[in-house]
Amino acid sequence: MEIYVDSANIEHIRHAATLGFIAGVTTNPSLLGKEDSSMDVKQRILEIHKLIGGHLSVEVISTNTKGMLKEAEEIVKWFPEATIKIPMIAEGLTAVRELNKQNIPTNVTLVFSATQAIAANNAGATYVSVFMGRLDDISNNSTEVLNDICEIWDVQDYDSRIIAASIRHPIHIIEAAKAGADIATVPYKVIMQSLKHPLTDAGLEQFLADYDKMQTERQKVISV
């Protein structure tokens, strides 16, 4: 399972890019707005693209097909490898079908059920983003929904790639990997949290202390 960063924060993305295992970035209007409400979106997206190089999903804000297609046309002018993030609404699926014909990759976002995921795949989506945290927020079991979707993908041999999104904690990453999601898009804070273990820190501290002790003993022997 690949890991993307779910962020529009340049410092976080810059650091995440150095970690060696990040394959892309997903953004959305809320993530962009959280950074700076007066931001030049195009500039920020290009800055992120330069940093990460890999997958970058950019979300449209139109809710009608024509508007979505116009925005997509503009975004691919910014950088041709862009993946266009389209909301899971009927008008969005029509846009996905059209963009698929033009070989422009799409990421259908705000997917909360298996039937929505099937529709997105059949419309020609490249990626289907299943929101885990928001399902859990309303007491729906996100693991069950994701398991169903991944099972359907196996049985049907669907081509689109499943992104586990709305990740809130490291257990979501584990559940997504067990279910068979292709990608988990993870907030920076959760990425860093997922790398930590108290036994790693304690173990490293001990190794370094033992090495220091060894050096001190060696110095004593040499100076006798």
Ligand code: E4P
């Ligand atoms: C990613 O594509 C989504 O926009 C994002 O994961 C949503 O996360 P949230 O539910 O924490 O806002």
